[in-house]
Amino acid sequence: MQEEVINLKNEALAQIMEVSSFEELETIRVTYLGRSGKFTSLIKRIREVSPEKRKQAGLLVNEAKNTIVKALASQKNHLKESARAWFDPTVPGIKPAMGHLHLVTQAIEEISALFTQLGFVRNRYPEVEWDWYAFETLNMPEGHPARDEWETFFVDAPANPKFGQMVLTPHTSSAQVREMQRVKSPPVRMINIAKCYRRQIDASHVPMFHQFEGLVIDKGISVANLKGTLDYFARNFFGPERKTRLRPFHFQFTEPSFEVDVTCGVCLGRGCKLCKNGWLELGGAGMVHPRVLAAGGINPEKYSGYAFGWGVERTYMMKSGLQIPDIRLIYGSDLRFLKQF
Numbered sequence: 001m002q003e004e005v006i007n008l009k010n011e012a013l014a015q016i017m018e019v020s021s022f023e024e025l026e027t028i029r030v031t032y033l034g035r036s037g038k039f040t041s042l043i044k045r046i047r048e049v050s051p052e053k054r055k056q057a058g059l060l061v062n063e064a065k066n067t068i069v070k071a072l073a074s075q076k077n078h079l080k081e082s083a084r085a086w087f088d089p090t091v092p093g094i095k096p097a098m099g100h101l102h103l104v105t106q107a108i109e110e111i112s113a114l115f116t117q118l119g120f121v122r123n124r125y126p127e128v129e130w131d132w133y134a135f136e137t138l139n140m141p142e143g144h145p146a147r148d149e150w151e152t153f154f155v156d157a158p159a160n161p162k163f164g165q166m167v168l169t170p171h172t173s174s175a176q177v178r179e180m181q182r183v184k185s186p187p188v189r190m191i192n193i194a195k196c197y198r199r200q201i202d203a204s205h206v207p208m209f210h211q212f213e214g215l216v217i218d219k220g221i222s223v224a225n226l227k228g229t230l231d232y233f234a235r236n237f238f239g240p241e242r243k244t245r246l247r248p249f250h251f252q253f254t255e256p257s258f259e260v261d262v263t264c265g266v267c268l269g270r271g272c273k274l275c276k277n278g279w280l281e282l283g284g285a286g287m288v289h290p291r292v293l294a295a296g297g298i299n300p301e302k303y304s305g306y307a308f309g310w311g312v313e314r315t316y317m318m319k320s321g322l323q324i325p326d327i328r329l330i331y332g333s334d335l336r337f338l339k340q341f
């Protein structure tokens with residue numbers, strides 16, 4: 001019996017040392033010292049021991065029980081101490097990480113607010129669009145070589161006899177005739193900010209990007225109105241020191257057509273490694289072609305208009321102080337990059 005008592009005591013002590021909660025400690029107490037616990041049944045068996053050894057067995061069992069009781073109390077204190085150290089109500093709380101809007105969303109909101117101030121109305125049109133609106137009504141009939149510029153994704157769906165095939169909009173200009181048809185009679189003052197898709201990917205191209213398209217049609221609209229709007233945008237979006245210029249260009253749907261440049265935000269027009277002689281290319285613009293007005297049901301003899309269409313990502317990348325070397329970073333989901341904006 002002596003050996004049995006010692007083994008049981010050691011077994012209980014080993015378990016007590018391992019516990020990490022008050023519940024486990026209580027389970028051990030019940031298992032060894034409870035009413036039907038292991039020590040209680042041992043005590044009952046003392047009667048079976050020979051009279052001369054009975055007293056010694058009793059002392060041994062008592063000593064083992066007392067050791068276990070002390071170990072339980074000491075471990076209970078230890079657990080209380082650690083619980084106290086764990087919960088310190090004076091320690092400042094952990095601030096949960098705060099997210100923020102993606103930089104493209106921020107840019108879209110900023111652009112939208114600037115043009116709304118000028119009286120432009122923001123409209124959205126389909127991003128899966130008919131060939132008719134993306135090309136045909138924009139003076140690019142079927143087979144016209146100018147279409148190649150837009151490296152278009154065609155949707156594998158049956159073509160419509162009038163509207164042709166479905167495409168993923170390669171530019172926001174597909175909204176021009178749709179807006180003319182909606183408004184029916186000028187004035188038109190639309191800003192369309194939407195996703196565009198092209199089969200392109202490199203440091204300055206992504207297959208899905210955003211453009212913002214401005215369209216203004218009324219009596220007597222001229223290039224001067226276009227230039228005034230562009231200057232207003234450049235001063236407010238990039239900063240009061242930034243200027244714009246128009247360079248002759250060619251688009252099938254505007255006549256005359258321009259490439260719009262803005263002074264570089266780093267050298268402010270003096271010329272540096274990041275720009276072309278002090279200028280950065282913003283995007284295309286021009287006076288709406290008479291054939292496009294006619295396709296939208298507007299009399300080109302009576303009305304004139306201007307349009308412009310620029311990339312949201314590229315325009316944002318031209319903000320002063322930003323040096324984003326690769327447009328693909330914007331859609332890379334790397335939080336170390338995105339958190340900066």
Ligand code: FA5
Nearest residue numbers: 171173200205206209283284285307308309310311314
């Ligand atoms: C156009 O798409 C014309 N629709 C713009 C226009 C509108 C001209 C109205 C006249 C009147 P362009 O293909 O150059 O033009 O694209 C305009 C801008 O979209 C570019 O300057 C660039 O900022 C952006 N862009 C074009 N392709 C990509 C691309 N793959 N990734 C990111 N940005 C792009």
